[in-house]
Amino acid sequence: MYRVWLSIMKKSGSDGRTRERLSREAIAGGAVALADAEGLEAVTIRRLAQDHGVSPMALYWHFKDKDQLLDGIADRLFNDVDLPPVSTEPWPQQLRAVLQALLAALRPHPAVAGLVTSRILTSEAGLNIAERTLSHLRQAGFSPEQAAEIGSYLLGAVVTLVTCEPGQRHGEDDEAHEDAIRVKAASLGALSPRRYPNIIASSGALAACASPDAYYSLGLDMLITGVSGIATEAEAAS
Incomplete structure (x- = not known):
């Protein structure tokens, strides 16, 4: 490409x-x-x-210098985020839509996705993403301090989903990519079955996602379910 x-x-x-x-x-x-x-x-x-x-x-x-170039790369990624319009849907659905938009922009570029974590507050596009995220978390009942902590965690989690996708492609060589997956699966499958039975059973999935779309959907589901659970517990305790 x-x-x-x-x-x-x-x-x-x-x-x-x-x-x-x-x-x-x-x-x-x-x-x-x-x-x-x-x-x-x-x-x-x-x-x-x-x-x-x-x-x-x-x-x-x-x-x-290169630091400014890296800033420019991060800004480019933030500009690629197509934020959904604010709606009347409950905050969990709106928050998920924001995270989905961020994921869609980062997913094609795992090599540079990690650059956005420390740069979201240094560009207008990044600030817009942060503002929307914090707004939905405040709607959930979190304090400004809690919203900041949870928002930072969510950004890092989305980046980690992208950078740690099993079987992620590196470069443009299809044959080398397929060979790397086979080698990793074989290496995991060759472990001691008495010591690592579950790793062996999951060796294929650990080497590569059977369905990357399902992998990312599950990741977002876990994030939103976790935040929703915390908000519900806090509301019940108040």
């Missing part, structure tokens, strides 16, 4: 105006595509400049 993205960018700049076309958003998009294909460690300003056929200074105009 990164090669396809790069090809499109180069064609759009084939008239010699490549540098002018390298907006902050385009650079961040290229960084995300590169991380998807080769991992976050491959993303450097020098590498992006080389792939675009420009000098690093053309990118430093937008990002002074």
Whole structure:
């Protein structure tokens, strides 16, 4: 996918105006595509400049260092979150819809999903997500302090769902991906049946999700059920 993205960018700049076309958003998009294909460690300003056929200074105009580039990547992910409109549905359903929107934006980009955890309050798009999350938690009866703690946990949990998906694809090589899954399943299946009977029984699911959609749906269900249970217990105790 990164090669396809790069090809499109180069064609759009084939008239010699490549540098002018390298907006902050385009650079961040290229960084995300590169991380998807080769991992976050491959993303450097020098590498992006080389792939675009420009000098690093053309990118430093937008990002002074790699930390700022990582900020730009996180901002790009937050901007991809399509927040649902506020509705009259009960707060658990609305909160789940917000988490689902965040998950949909992060799920295609596991290599960079972890960047959003510490950056949600540093961009307008991230602030909008945080505000909606806190609003629904306040509707549930949580104090501002509790809402902040629970909201932070929920964000981290969504990120963990994405980064820890069993059998997650790394790079673009289908054969290597399938080989890695087989090796992991075989390694787990070869453990001592007397010491690890349950790991062996679950070896296939631990190596790769039979249904990634079901995996993510279950994850969101557990998060919302947990928060709802805490809210119910607090209300009963008050």
